[in-house]
Each structure stands twice: as structure tokens, then as C-alpha cells.
Amino acid sequence: MIPRIVPALLMAALPAGAEPAGRVVIVSIDGLQPSHYLGGAAARAPVLQKLASEGARVGGLETVFPGATVPAHASLVTGVRPARHGIAFDFVWDPRFQRTGPYSHGSDIRARALWQAVRERGGTTAALFWPATADAPIDWLLPAVESMPAPPAALRRYATKGLLDALAATAGDATPETLDSPSRRDAYAAKAASAILLERKPHLLLVRLGQLGAAMREHGRSHEAVSAAAAWVDEALGVVVQGIADAGLAAETTVVVAGSHGFVDYDKLCAPNAVLRAAGLIAGDRPSSAWLVVAHTCGAAAAVFVDAASPMSAAEVEQAFRKEAMFQGSPVYRILSREELDGLGAMPGAAFGLEAEPGWSFTDDLRAKTPFLLRVGRTKGAYGHRPTRPGMDAGLLLRGRGVKAGGILAQARLVDVAPTVARLMGLSMPGTEGRVLAELLAE
Template identity: 30%
Template sequence: MLRFLGLAMLALATTGRASAGTDRHVVVISLDGFPAWYLDDPEVSLPVIRGLRDAGASTAEGMHVANPSVTWPNHTTLMTGVRPEKHGVLFNGLPRREAGAPTVVAAERTQDELVRIPLLFDLIKAKGLTSAAINWPCTAGSASIDDNWPDVPRSLAHATPRLRAEIEKAGQVEAFERGGGAGRDEIWAEVAARVFRERKPNLLTLHLLELDSTHHQHGPNTPQGRIVAGKLDALVGKVVQAVDDAGLREKTTVFVVADHGFIAHSKTLRPNAILRKEGLLTEKDDKVTAARVYVVPEGGIGMVYLTHPATKDEDRKTVHRLFEGAEGVAAVLDPADFSRYGLPRPEDHPGMADMIVAAQDGYGVAGGVAGDSLVQEHSQKGSHGFLATEPKMNALFVASGSGVKPGAKLPSIENVDVAPTIARLLGVPLENPTGRVLTEFLVEPR
């Protein structure tokens, strides 16, 4: 296996024309919650990923992500080349505002409900290219993805019929449904490898989750996190091997990326508890029943909803009074600040918050309403969702294979640059992206 991986990585480094056609292939593997600094951590065993890096392109500081620095918004940015202010995905689900009530985020929603613009899968389909997406967010119900197993609740029910039948035939349904993060990642990787070997899609995307859940439970820079990162490296190797098995290593570009980094914290902010004390929301049995102001937590930020138009100005001032300068609060943002962070204004997006409370390094944000204090101490955990200007939110980025210049390196890139670069490799124009083609990483056509 190790000998094969060495040969595969060397072969993937074979440079080819950056011009594209239907014989070009791109594989994107997203390792959820994989911080950029793990790539250089000698305590993390990453022979496959580092081999791809050494044979291809990478960054010194990692990849800057979009706000909110959570999973679904950033995976959508990776497939559109724009930030949430344009593609519209703000949560791991669809927020629903209701006057006088807490904002609810529903996760089992389709691409058409969640995303405002076409994904890369849609654009390449229009050009006659094929795709597969395994556990990729915001793709449920896609009419463009040939083999789709989306990241959505009851995911198997939303898989494309052919793929679901193959998963059932392989005897993987029961193991998937009873398995934890490690078991599910293993199955997703196996299915992705099988699809690439057998159907050779022009674009394959794969999203693996165990590291994210491990970091939430224990925090980053822990033995548990480093062990799981090493396990994911082996799963990346399985997909690299499938590229070789398909006989396409000289025509395939591999991207190994992440959606966000992680920050360890031992304190959590509970703004809804303070809002309850102020009489701005009511609860029964620890459940919010009504709210003039309500905070939806996203890890390192709280999305603040002012639900009563008649009292909105007064309530905005109260939020500033309660939280600005409070322990653990880095900033309280208003809509005038949102564009600086790539976020839409509430008047342009019905699900966008009216304000944001941003936590400091070392603090998370939770939605609980019990208790009388803003800050709760606990054993170490981990969160993402912090403002993306925080360097610890930088994510993994490695590109290797056909069309990639060996040894190319930049200080950092933006994750909006990934989709335009993939589009260039596949020969499909991407209209009006925020990001750019990473020409520094690509071999010039000859």
C-alpha cells in the first residue's frame, strides 16, 4: 500500500496541460474541521497528504475561509467561488424567521431551497461533463449530479437511485446507519473510490466528518484530534488509489481542502440567558416560547434576530449595552459591518441576522437560556464559526496532479479561489466569481 501511494503521488505530480476537455478529472476531498497548521505538525501522521503537497501546490498559512466559518456555507463557497452574501447559505440549514418567535434552522432542505446561484456541478453538467458528490452539503435534490449522496438528514433517502441501490447491494446500509463518525467516513470514502473507479466522473467531491466531531468534543491540538487526522490521511489514500485504478492519474487533479479551522475553548457565552433575564425572551422547561431578541449560535458567533419591528431600534441598543465590552465578546456587529465580512444585509436575505455577537479566542457561543450569567466554564471543547479573520480559522489546502505546478506555494489563498481554478481545469467558464484562478499553481498550456 505505501509503495503504491508513493508511486501514485509521483504520478499525480506529472504535469499536463492546464487546458481542459471531457477527458479531464478533478477530485475534491474536504476534511471537515482540518486546520491549516496540522499540515506542518510533526505529531500528525500525514504521509499521503504531505506527499501530494510535496508533489504539487500548497500555502504557507493555509486557506482563508468565508463567514460564517461553518460547514455548509463554506462548502457552497468551494463550489461557487462566491461568499454567502451571494450564494445565500448562512447556516447548516435554512433559517426561518417568525415575528415574536425564536428563529429556527431546518437542515433537511434541497439545493434549490438553500443556494441562490448554480453550483459547479450545474455548470459542468450544461457542458456535457459528469459529476459525483459524496456527503457534500447543499446538494440534495440536485438534477445535475450523476451520483449524489448529499450531506443532509436522512441522507440515504436523498441519494440518487442508482447509487443507493449500489450501497444496498454492497451491504453498507446497516453499517452506515449504526456507525459513528469513523465508520461513516470509511463508507463515504469507499463509495467515492468505487464511483471514481467505475464511472470516472469529471468532478468528484467527498466530504469527511469525523475530525470535526472530534475537535468539537476535545478541541484541536489534542491527541484525539491528531489520531483522527492520521486516519483521514489513509482515507485520502484510498481515493488516490482509485484514481490510479481507473487509469486516470495523468489526467486528474486532486484538491485536499477543509471548510474551516478550529479554536479550543473552556468558556462559553450564553447570550440568550441574559436576554431572558432582561425580559426579551421567555422560556418554559428550558425551551424558548417567545422572543423579541433571540440568538442562534454558530460556534464562535451568535446570530442575533430582532423579531419585533416596532421595538427593533430599542432592542438593538439593548444588545449593544448588554454585550459590547462584556467578558469574552470580541465585537458586536451591525448590518453596516456585514459587507466587510462577506455577509448579506437582512433586507437582502430574509434569513440573515440583524446583528452578530462575536466571541473572543477561548470562548464559544451557545444557545442555552438557563442560568443568570453570560459566561459558563467547562472542560476544553472546540468550536469553529469564529470570524474568518481569526488565523486559527484558516483551513487546509493542497492541490496536486495534472495541470498543477510541482513545488508551487503562496502565503495564503481565499477559498473563493477554488471553484474558479477547478473550472479552469475542466474548461468550464465560471461567470462572475468573487475569487480568481490560481494561475500561480497551474502549468501553462503548451
């Protein structure tokens, strides 16, 4: 049996009947594109296609900036952009370089998340491999640990006590091989979701499936491996959807399937810190608390931080980057002013930002002697671009309780998902930057 964790004190403080109205299962699919359910690739994604035909769909879901896994998933559950929720990159930016690695903890999110709103109403929550959830107040939790040192040990450390053992009979063991492989991790997550739905019936379940995004990162957008990954993820999604039915929850559950960001093909790397090295602003080959200026990258995005003690002003540093912005007559990146970053709700504290042009992505490499590292050798997929960059749109589908069958919306934003889910569950989510997608909901 899966362990029961009851927020007893919270429950005692709420009036009878105060539980959330209905249940919601949010499945995040890294790399989900509208084409996967609007045509073309949908032929290899029958579950997505069926959900789209029976429910409501969006022609394009605008991501945040940087369009990257952890910032985007935090926006999905808070309804605010990175500058508000505090996770501005995939990997931690710490000016003193005392903390490194990915943003992985729920305490990193400084905005109110859906799981808090659900628990405040006396509901229960579960999350499987959702980014930035370690130590979050979630009843049944298996956090995303693939970027942590020793993932199996980290998973056991942060998972709900007893949950891994309880899931072993139905989902199998969370072995190193399972956690290292996106496809095996997705299969495990889908089976675990079904077991939790059957035995615990949470009001809110968050599941992240990563195989499609992993294939796009490794091979670019159009490789055969991406089509195969779409079929694999679609099968895992089908397991979750069937799990809702098997648990007898279909009539009271809304399924939300959302992408977090898109990808843009690249075959060349730029090392922005090499520009700073050439200007004499970086010494050594590893980060140091004695930095004066540093570029912190996130895929095809980079934030340039200028310390007050820097011998060069922010404007002078920006000019150094302008001088290196072209390679063989073509642009490598564009510079984003502080004003532009504020408009994007991005990169707090940075003097300015960089966005790689198509064909390029960034590396943090401090050892690079030249900004232009033509070493990729084949096409890969870059994340992190601005939301308006072609290819960065994600997909969004809703089906089930409270959804307008046949509802179609040309465009929505990632930050619209949380307030829409809150409306479906009768929750209060004040202060979000998104809106309720009323066009997709039943009257």
C-alpha cells in the first residue's frame, strides 16, 4: 500500500466540504509541440490526438524566458514568470558561488504554487519527477533528481518516506539505470502515477515525461529519434490516462497536457565568457567568488552580471559583446537590454542578457580561448530562446471535467495554466501574471 500522509492540522482547521472541486492531473511533456496533436506527427501520438479531439486545445503555448525546463515548470505551477517565482535559470546563479547545481528544491520557488493552494483547501497532492519539488509540501513525492549527484540516493532522500518501496510492486525499482534513461524514467513515472491514482486518489497530480525533450536536445527537431520518442511518450501518457479510468476518477478529473518549451536547431557553440576573458575580466578556469563580470548561461540564453567593483561599466562590457556578435558575416547572438529583460520577467540582477541566434547555443566554459567553438559536429536542439522565437511554442491540451469539448484557442501563455487549473478546482490563486483560459472551459 502507498503510505497515507494527512496534513492533520490543516484538515482540522477547514470546514467540512472545503476540499477542492474536482481533480486535475497535469502531465508535462518536455518538447511537446502543437504539431504532435494538430497533424503530421500526431499520427505517431494517438493518445494526444484523441485527447485533442475530445477536449480543448491551444495552437501555441508561449513559454517564458529563458525557455528552459526548471523556470518553465515553476511558471506552470505558479502562474508567474521567473523574475517573480525566483528560478531564473536551470542551474543556480549564486553570486558567491557557494551553491552550484540545478534548482531542485521546492523552497527555491518564491511564489505560491498550486500544491499549496490545494493543501490550503484540505486537498491532497502528488508529484512525480517534477522539477524543483524536493522538500516541497507535497503528500506523495518523487522529485526530479536526474541532475543531482547520485540520483538514486537523492531520490530516496527526498521521496515521501515509504513511497518507493510501496511502488516497487507496480512500477518496479527506481534503479540507477531507470533514473539515467529518460524513456525508462517516463515508463516508471507513468506506472507510478497509475498506482497513486488507484490507491490515493490525489486532488492534484503532477507528472513530468522527459523522453521527447531529451531526444530533441540530442538530435534536433526533425530526427527520426524524435518521432520515435514522441510515440514512446504518447504510450506513457496513455498509461496515465488509463490509470485515471481504472481508479474510477474519469468523471471528476481534468487532464491537462502541457509542454514547457520548444527547441531550435543548432550545430555551433558560443562561449560568452571567452569575450570576458579577452577583456581581462576573467582569470582561471573555474567560477570564483572574486568574479567581476561573468556570463551565466541557460541553453541559448545567457545573463551577464557586472559587479560594482568591475573596472569596466556595464555599458563597456556590453560594447565588448557587440564587437564579437558576428561570425563569418552572420550574427551569433543578440543583446537584450535590462529593459527588455524586465519586459520578459527574466534574469533579475543581470546587467543585460544574450540570446543565441538560430544555429547557435551557449556554453558556460570558462576555459575557452575563443568565443566561437565549432565543435558540435551535428545538429542538436537548443532550449532557452525567447518565447517569440519560431520553434519555442509548446502545446497545451485539456480534457475532462469542466472542459469545453471542441474548444480551440490560437495562442495562450504558460503562465495561464495555473490560474486555469485553479478555476477548475475552485482554488484561489491571486496575483498571477496569467489569465483563466475561459474560452476552453465549460460554462
